[in-house]
Amino acid sequence: MSLDTLPALDRRTALVSAFTVPKGFGDQTLRERRADAIELLGGIPDPSVLPAGELAEATARVLAQPGLPALQYSRTEGIPALREWIAAREGVPVSRIVVTNGGFHGLALAIQTTVERGDLVAVDNPIFPLFLRGLELSAAHTLPVRVGAHGLDVDEFGALLRDGARPAALYTVPDFHNPTQGSLSLEGRRELVRLAEHYGFVIFADNPYRELRFAGPGPDEEPFNHSEHVIHVNTFTKTLGPGLRLGWLVLPERLVPDVIALRSRQDSHSSTFVQAVVADLLTQDRGLFDATLDRARALYASRARTLAEAIEREAPGAFDVVVPEGGLFLWPRLRDADVDPDRLADDASAEGVEYQRGSFFPSGPGTDAARHLRLAFGDTGEDLLTEAAARLGRALRRQRG
Amino acid sequence: MSLDTLPALDRRTALVSAFTVPKGFGDQTLRERRADAIELLGGIPDPSVLPAGELAEATARVLAQPGLPALQYSRTEGIPALREWIAAREGVPVSRIVVTNGGFHGLALAIQTTVERGDLVAVDNPIFPLFLRGLELSAAHTLPVRVGAHGLDVDEFGALLRDGARPAALYTVPDFHNPTQGSLSLEGRRELVRLAEHYGFVIFADNPYRELRFAGPGPDEEPFNHSEHVIHVNTFTKTLGPGLRLGWLVLPERLVPDVIALRSRQDSHSSTFVQAVVADLLTQDRGLFDATLDRARALYASRARTLAEAIEREAPGAFDVVVPEGGLFLWPRLRDADVDPDRLADDASAEGVEYQRGSFFPSGPGTDAARHLRLAFGDTGEDLLTEAAARLGRALRRQRG
Numbered sequence: 001m002s003l004d005t006l007p008a009l010d011r012r013t014a015l016v017s018a019f020t021v022p023k024g025f026g027d028q029t030l031r032e033r034r035a036d037a038i039e040l041l042g043g044i045p046d047p048s049v050l051p052a053g054e055l056a057e058a059t060a061r062v063l064a065q066p067g068l069p070a071l072q073y074s075r076t077e078g079i080p081a082l083r084e085w086i087a088a089r090e091g092v093p094v095s096r097i098v099v100t101n102g103g104f105h106g107l108a109l110a111i112q113t114t115v116e117r118g119d120l121v122a123v124d125n126p127i128f129p130l131f132l133r134g135l136e137l138s139a140a141h142t143l144p145v146r147v148g149a150h151g152l153d154v155d156e157f158g159a160l161l162r163d164g165a166r167p168a169a170l171y172t173v174p175d176f177h178n179p180t181q182g183s184l185s186l187e188g189r190r191e192l193v194r195l196a197e198h199y200g201f202v203i204f205a206d207n208p209y210r211e212l213r214f215a216g217p218g219p220d221e222e223p224f225n226h227s228e229h230v231i232h233v234n235t236f237t238k239t240l241g242p243g244l245r246l247g248w249l250v251l252p253e254r255l256v257p258d259v260i261a262l263r264s265r266q267d268s269h270s271s272t273f274v275q276a277v278v279a280d281l282l283t284q285d286r287g288l289f290d291a292t293l294d295r296a297r298a299l300y301a302s303r304a305r306t307l308a309e310a311i312e313r314e315a316p317g318a319f320d321v322v323v324p325e326g327g328l329f330l331w332p333r334l335r336d337a338d339v340d341p342d343r344l345a346d347d348a349s350a351e352g353v354e355y356q357r358g359s360f361f362p363s364g365p366g367t368d369a370a371r372h373l374r375l376a377f378g379d380t381g382e383d384l385l386t387e388a389a390a391r392l393g394r395a396l397r398r399q400r401g
Numbered sequence: 402m403s404l405d406t407l408p409a410l411d412r413r414t415a416l417v418s419a420f421t422v423p424k425g426f427g428d429q430t431l432r433e434r435r436a437d438a439i440e441l442l443g444g445i446p447d448p449s450v451l452p453a454g455e456l457a458e459a460t461a462r463v464l465a466q467p468g469l470p471a472l473q474y475s476r477t478e479g480i481p482a483l484r485e486w487i488a489a490r491e492g493v494p495v496s497r498i499v500v501t502n503g504g505f506h507g508l509a510l511a512i513q514t515t516v517e518r519g520d521l522v523a524v525d526n527p528i529f530p531l532f533l534r535g536l537e538l539s540a541a542h543t544l545p546v547r548v549g550a551h552g553l554d555v556d557e558f559g560a561l562l563r564d565g566a567r568p569a570a571l572y573t574v575p576d577f578h579n580p581t582q583g584s585l586s587l588e589g590r591r592e593l594v595r596l597a598e599h600y601g602f603v604i605f606a607d608n609p610y611r612e613l614r615f616a617g618p619g620p621d622e623e624p625f626n627h628s629e630h631v632i633h634v635n636t637f638t639k640t641l642g643p644g645l646r647l648g649w650l651v652l653p654e655r656l657v658p659d660v661i662a663l664r665s666r667q668d669s670h671s672s673t674f675v676q677a678v679v680a681d682l683l684t685q686d687r688g689l690f691d692a693t694l695d696r697a698r699a700l701y702a703s704r705a706r707t708l709a710e711a712i713e714r715e716a717p718g719a720f721d722v723v724v725p726e727g728g729l730f731l732w733p734r735l736r737d738a739d740v741d742p743d744r745l746a747d748d749a750s751a752e753g754v755e756y757q758r759g760s761f762f763p764s765g766p767g768t769d770a771a772r773h774l775r776l777a778f779g780d781t782g783e784d785l786l787t788e789a790a791a792r793l794g795r796a797l798r799r800q801r802g
Binding site: 011012013014015016019042044047050052053055056059060063064066067068069070071072073074100101102104105108112113114115116117133134136137138168169200201202240241242243244245246258261262264265266267268269270271272273274276 | 412413414415416417420443445448451453454456457460461464465467468469470471472473474475501502503505506509513514515516517518534535537538539569570601603641642643644645646647659662663665666667668669670671672673674675677
């Protein structure tokens with residue numbers, strides 16, 4: 001045996017070798033925050049509307065329980081108290097609920113259980129771009145489907161299917177779409193489910209923003225909870241805090257054993273501690289969650305309006321701005337074709353305001369996303385939003401004179 | 402288009418289709434607890450030595466911080482305060498630490514990043530059987546390697562390598578081996594690292610029990626933290642509580658980006674909340690972790706001794722019982738070849754004591770594991786351990802008359 005005949009250690013699986021380096025959206029999301037800038041980068045809930053005191057009280061209660069069940073192993077699908085609360089809110093049997101470590105984790109589990117390597121997956125265009133990174137778990141090909149003012153263009157998707165496209169899955173954000181902010185109508189959802197059942201694909205309905213509707217109740221019916229062809233991906237991220245890492249899937253019964261089998265080979269189960277604290281929070285005071293949402297909705301509605309008005313004031317006529325009906329983003333569109341959106345983003349950064357440029361969001365050709373700006377207003381106070389609009393106006397005047 | 406020509410929905414990936422149904426160990430671990438039996442089934446820490454009150458206080462502190470960083474997104478590799486504490490304790494640079502959702506999650510990440518489908522993986526024999534389930538993530542083949550009284554038989558493994566075996570990885574529990582309870586010597590570890598560096602494989606050193614040494618300090622040196630060929634898998638599960646789902650990997654620098662890339666496509670990061678609470682707990686009072694361990698070690702040492710003595714008293718001469726130097730298990734061996742260990746387990750269950758039968762643990766032929774019982778004493782008080790031994794004695798007398 002001689003050492004020099006032996007292989008150097010370069011073991012990496014094909015899985016990880018195929019991962020692409022984050023660029024664009026990912027780069028900006030992952031970098032350290034700039035203390036000297038107003039950052040409108042991420043869909044981050046405001047600390048003032050997260051129930052911190054109530055979480056601390058819930059923690060004290062669960063850590064006083066005899067035998068400390070919150071610190072022990074628990075079942076892969078989640079603890080009963082939390083699954084029961086979720087199932088009641090979703091209007092589905094408890095058996096269909098699997099607790100996850102947040103919405104993105106739910107998507108990853110959906111991909112790994114239903115998308116075979118090389119499969120075709122239809123996706124929003126423009127799209128929440130981190131989904132494409134998750135899709136690298138299955139090395140899938142993508143079929144971009146246009147997203148319009150009311151979410152996914154179901155008619156166009158239907159035409160693609162009739163023309164022979166045979167995706168294994170479709171990914172869409174149905175409520176307060178990220179980034180375009182539209183919501184799919186009830187009839188659009190029903191039609192999408194009909195297509196899924198007819199053509200035999202799975203819908204990944206990714207719904208982090210659904211509870212952040214600024215006014216009025218949501219639809220009474222959620223077609224995505226009542227089909228064997230939908231994985232409904234939900235999370236407490238935007239309502240109780242991203243740092244909890246707690247979400248859930250509403251699954252078709254037939255997929256529950258596969259998702260549990262996969263998780264039992266990956267990370268066993270979500271933190272019993274986090275689940276127990278949140279379950280206590282939700283059940284100790286049955287009105288607390290909705291009261292928390294009401295405060296959050298009012299705050300975000302006001303911020304959305306303030307930012308939209310400030311943009312119109314600071315850059316009159318420069319943007320088409322639609323105040324969304326919910327969620328955490330504005331998606332203004334540059335009206336003047338002579339303005340270079342990349343130069344605008346660079347100038348805005350120099351002026352001290354950071355946002356995600358629209359060019360990070362297309363999943364294919366045919367969108368005007370690059371003419372848009374994604375402005376996240378969730379965790380920025382109104383004075384700073386107004387100042388951000390002023391800086392954006394200054395950045396724009398660097399080009400328009 | 403007619404509906405009857407379209408495929409039924411049976412999409413399942415090859416990955417999940419290949420998962421085997423849990424049997425033996427998994428069945429018993431996953432089932433509901435029996436209220437009428439003394440259960441010596443799992444390596445479960447005792448609630449009395451988990452720092453529940455201190456965790457509640459830490460939670461109150463982190464949820465009083467301005468901006469609530471504990472409820473926000475954080476970096477995939479873990480929060481700085483926690484990584485720094487871990488790195489100092491391990492004696493490695495912070496850059497090599499990636500926080501995980503517990504030890505099993507660390508193993509799953511190691512498998513997915515370094516074991517290619519169809520690779521050969523050398524494993525303990527007998528083995529912690531859930532590792533074999535995790536290995537289904539990579540559909541690996543296994544090469545069983547004998548485990549003796551002092552952990553993995555490194556000499557036998559070296560002979561297998563010299564004879565041409567070329568594993569991609571080796572899995573072993575080096576401290577207080579599960580189930581056999583031996584610990585690998587310092588020289589054994591060094592030799593194992595030399596073999597890994599020579600033959601170009603990765604060691605998965607799975608170390609959940611290392612802090613539960615009943616007496617005396619551990620070795621000053623940990624060879625597993627100082628090689629490019631070792632992934633050292635650690636967890637707070639047995640010390641602060643399984644329900645936190647919090648652990649860490651000590652990784653070779655070259656593997657850090659791959660593990661982060663994989664996690665950023667699976668579940669983004671471990672709960673910031675859990676990380677912040679534990680980091681606060683560990684750093685607010687720098688002596689608390691070791692004081693917690695001291696209480697746990699004394700409790701488990703006493704329970705191990707009590708159970709061993711009770712077995713000898715209730716079934717004199719029936720078992721070879723070695724009181725372990727740490728960990729949460731006794732691994733007694735039936736001396737009388739005429740006793741059927743499966744019938745003994747059934748009779749013990751009928752008498753009201755449940756344990757894991759040794760036949761669940763071999764990873765290949767050539768062990769006497771089936772003649773052993775794995776008795777977990779962590780979460781059972783001494784009166785009940787004594788009663789469990791009496792029930793085991795009665796079960797044994799059903800066969801021996």
